[in-house]
Amino acid sequence: MTAPGCDRIALADLTDYTAGELSGPEAAAIEEHLFACADCAGRAAELDALVRAIPAAFRSAEVAGFVTDDVLNRLARDGVHVRTFVLSPGAVVPCAVWDDDEVMALRLRADFGDATEVTMTQRVEGNEVVRSTGRVTGSSPGEVIYTVPAAWIRDLPVVNVEVLLTTHEEGAERTIGSYTLAHGGRFLRSVRL
Amino acid sequence: MPDIQATLEAVSDEALARRIAAGPAGSTDLEESELYRRFAPRVRLYGRRHLRSNAGADDLAQEVLLLTIERLRAGEVQKLEQIGSFILGTSRMMCHSERRVVRRREALVARFGDTSIETAPPSLSSLDSGRVAACLRGLAERERLVLLLTYYAEREAPRIAEDLNLSPGAVRVIRHRAIAHLRDCVTGGGRP
Numbered sequence: 615m616t617a618p619g620c621d622r623i624a625l626a627d628l629t630d631y632t633a634g635e636l637s638g639p640e641a642a643a644i645e646e647h648l649f650a651c652a653d654c655a656g657r658a659a660e661l662d663a664l665v666r667a668i669p670a671a672f673r674s675a676e677v678a679g680f681v682t683d684d685v686l687n688r689l690a691r692d693g694v695h696v697r698t699f700v701l702s703p704g705a706v707v708p709c710a711v712w713d714d715d716e717v718m719a720l721r722l723r724a725d726f727g728d729a730t731e732v733t734m735t736q737r738v739e740g741n742e743v744v745r746s747t748g749r750v751t752g753s754s755p756g757e758v759i760y761t762v763p764a765a766w767i768r769d770l771p772v773v774n775v776e777v778l779l780t781t782h783e784e785g786a787e788r789t790i791g792s793y794t795l796a797h798g799g800r801f802l803r804s805v806r807l
Numbered sequence: 808m809p810d811i812q813a814t815l816e817a818v819s820d821e822a823l824a825r826r827i828a829a830g831p832a833g834s835t836d837l838e839e840s841e842l843y844r845r846f847a848p849r850v851r852l853y854g855r856r857h858l859r860s861n862a863g864a865d866d867l868a869q870e871v872l873l874l875t876i877e878r879l880r881a882g883e884v885q886k887l888e889q890i891g892s893f894i895l896g897t898s899r900m901m902c903h904s905e906r907r908v909v910r911r912r913e914a915l916v917a918r919f920g921d922t923s924i925e926t927a928p929p930s931l932s933s934l935d936s937g938r939v940a941a942c943l944r945g946l947a948e949r950e951r952l953v954l955l956l957t958y959y960a961e962r963e964a965p966r967i968a969e970d971l972n973l974s975p976g977a978v979r980v981i982r983h984r985a986i987a988h989l990r991d992c993v994t995g996g997g998r999p
Contacts, residue, residue: 659848669959
């Protein structure tokens with residue numbers, strides 16, 4: 615029996631438990647307590663509900679950000695329509711998403727040198743609309759992957775989107791690559807030729 | 808007349824088990840439902856941890872609670888004051904058994920009806936996907952990516968660490984912070 619308001623199991627431990635990253639004895643100790651303590655079991659159930667909501671929220675294609683191939687592969691397994699553009703520095707790429715595309719993935723290729731973090735900015739008609747800083751990942755050397763909800767792209771008018779990758783080195787900003795997405799407006803599958 | 812369900816919620820786990828054990832079949836439906844409400848989320852969590860399957864965890868919760876009730880009725884649970892331990896032990900046993908799932912499904916549906924009975928705490932039981940998405944957008948890039956790699960791509964810390972050029976310990980710390988931020992946001996206490 616545990617006292618009301620018991621918080622013997624910290625959120626960090628519950629998080630490690632839900633991530634499957636505790637040793638067998640550590641996990642067993644948490645399980646013993648959860649099955650005897652309604653307060654901690656309630657908090658564990660809340661956390662469980664939260665982490666189970668993450669996939670659905672991400673699949674809803676309302677979240678932009680840096681990802682890796684592991685995430686893109688999972689999207690593909692889930693049947694999410696991903697439109698991918700591979701961009702080398704200086705590229706001007708006609709860009710459009712179809713009416714059934716859900717996510718646009720930009721594979722931005724560049725020589726990252728020793729950079730471990732990059733900042734990506736997107737400008738439309740001179741106005742910065744996106745600025746995001748992410749890690750250079752080891753799984754896809756020579757590129758970073760950034761996903762954008764396709765609905766956001768569909769809503770754009772016919773316009774060029776300037777994409778810039780930079781990194782900070784010794785207090786100064788260095789440009790790694792610049793790219794242009796020439797957005798051609800909304801495409802409808804039904805009128806595709 | 809007192810609210811019977813509210814009264815049952817105040818009953819200890821042991822007392823609940825005693826009522827089920829003492830009552831004739833069919834006379835303790837409310838007590839059985841209360842036992843299910845209390846323990847099914849714990850068994851589900853256990854199942855997801857060990858079976859890595861939401862559907863498998865749902866099945867496990869039903870099977871474990873059904874077997875628990877049967878054992879209580881048969882007088883085969885020796886230490887009613889440790890009913891939680893009994894349910895955990897049953898979860899472990901059934902989780903390790905491969906002869907599960909299909910053959911008892913009809914009996915389970917007959918007993919528990921809708922298998923999606925909501926047993927999560929009310930504050931997070933009906934999470935709005937749009938709200939969670941908004942809160943994910945509000946996280947730092949690194950926090951969001953670690954959560955996606957953990958709970959969507961189902962990668963463990965060493966793999967994520969290798970990918971992001973971090974130590975596994977750093978990945979865990981980022982994940983702890985990310986979960987705390989996400990929880991605060993979803994429950995209304997934080998960003999976005």
